[in-house]
Amino acid sequence: xINYILKTIxxxxxxxxxxxxxxxxxxxxxxxxxxxxxxxxxxxxFPIKSxxxxxxxxxxxxxxxxxxxxxxxxxxxAEPCWINVNFPRFNxxxxxxxxxxxxxLDTFLNDSRDFAIKHQIKATGLDETIIVRDSAKVYxxxxxxxxxxxxxxxxxxxxxxxHFMRGALYFNTVPNIDSLKIVVxxxxxxxxxxxxxxxxxxxxxxxxx
Numbered sequence: 001x002i003n004y005i006l007k008t009i010x011x012x013x014x015x016x017x018x019x020x021x022x023x024x025x026x027x028x029x030x031x032x033x034x035x036x037x038x039x040x041x042x043x044x045x046f047p048i049k050s051x052x053x054x055x056x057x058x059x060x061x062x063x064x065x066x067x068x069x070x071x072x073x074x075x076x077x078a079e080p081c082w083i084n085v086n087f088p089r090f091n092x093x094x095x096x097x098x099x100x101x102x103x104x105l106d107t108f109l110n111d112s113r114d115f116a117i118k119h120q121i122k123a124t125g126l127d128e129t130i131i132v133r134d135s136a137k138v139y140x141x142x143x144x145x146x147x148x149x150x151x152x153x154x155x156x157x158x159x160x161x162x163h164f165m166r167g168a169l170y171f172n173t174v175p176n177i178d179s180l181k182i183v184v185x186x187x188x189x190x191x192x193x194x195x196x197x198x199x200x201x202x203x204x205x206x207x208x209x
Contacts (some may be wrong), residue, residue, distance in 0.1 A: 001003050003185040005140070005150065010089045019112060023141075032092065034208040044182065046137050046186055047065075047066075047067050047089070049065065049189070049190075049193075050065065050066045051063040051064065051065055051193060051197075052064060052065075052066055053197075054070055054085075056070075056081075058080070058081035058083075058098060058201075059081070059097065059098070059163060059197065059200060059201045059202050060081075060163070060165060060200055060201060061198075061200065061201060062194045062195075062198040062199070063193060063194065063197040064085055064190070064194065065087075065193075066189050067087065067088075067089055068086060068087050068190070069085075069086050069088070069115040070083055070084070070085060070086070071083065071084045071086050072084070072122050073095065073096075073097070078097075079097070079098070079099075080098075081098040082095075082096065082097045082098060083096050084096070085194075087187065090171070090183050090186075090187065091171060091173060092169065092170065092171045092172070092173045092183070092187060093170055093172075094164060094167050094168065094169050094187075094191065094194075095167065095170060095183050096166070097163045097165070097166050097167075097168045098163070098164070098165050099163075099165075099166075100162065100163065100164075101158070101161060101162050101163060101164050103159075105158065105160065105164065108156070108158070108166070109156070109158075111166075112141075112154070112166050113155040115154065115166075115168070116143040116145065116154050124146045124147035125145070125146035125147070126143060126144070126145055126146070127141055127143070127146075128142070128144075129141065129142040129144070129166075131155070131157065131195055133196075133198075135193050136198070136199055136200070137159040137200060138157055138158075138159065138195070138198050138199075139157070139158055139159070139160060139162070140155060140156045140158060140195070141155060141156060142154075142155040142192075142195070143155065144188075144190070146177070147177060148176060148177050149175055149177075150170060150175055151168045151169055152180075152184045153168070153169040153178070153184065153187070153188050153191055154166070154167065154169070155167050155168075155191065155195065156166040157195065157198055159200050162200075163200050167191070167194075169184070169187060169188075170192065171183075178188050
């Protein structure tokens with residue numbers, strides 16, 4: 001009799017445990033599972049490409065996008081004809097500096113390369129594109145600098161005898177190529193258009209008003 005009672009109690013406990021196990025599994029399947037969302041960045045709507053001529057008393061002219069404007073370089077060491085091509089929509093600028101060449105072209109060329117190489121500390125790569133426009137006497141290089149650098153696109157232009165101009169794209173924000181690359185690629189097309197429409201004017205520098 002005692003054995004029968006013990007067996008009955010054992011079976012009840014076993015069945016109870018099995019029911020609890022089944023119910024707990026069923027609950028787990030019904031529970032919602034949350035996964036962290038992948039990192040995302042705000043969507044950027046890019047304006048249609050359209051350009052206008054920039055011309056001034058300085059010995060160069062070129063076309064800029066209609067969504068850009070020109071401002072003077074306000075740095076204390078800025079020289080005449082140093083300007084910024086501002087992109088307010090993207091919080092970015094192309095810093096442009098001009099130098100008159102007097103048997104010192106090699107110095108300007110070396111300085112430009114040094115400026116580009118300086119950004120390789122945080123860069124993952126450096127590509128160079130040669131610019132040759134014989135009809136306009138426009139020659140130079142475009143530096144594409146990969147990675148989280150302060151400037152991802154730099155370039156210089158010269159006629160090899162009298163004029164030298166250097167440009168560099170900067171953003172007024174902490175470098176983050178994951179979020180900025182699409183904008184860099186978009187503005188790089190504007191830089192190439194600037195180069196393709198670039199013209200030299202005269203030999204002397206006149207101070208901007």
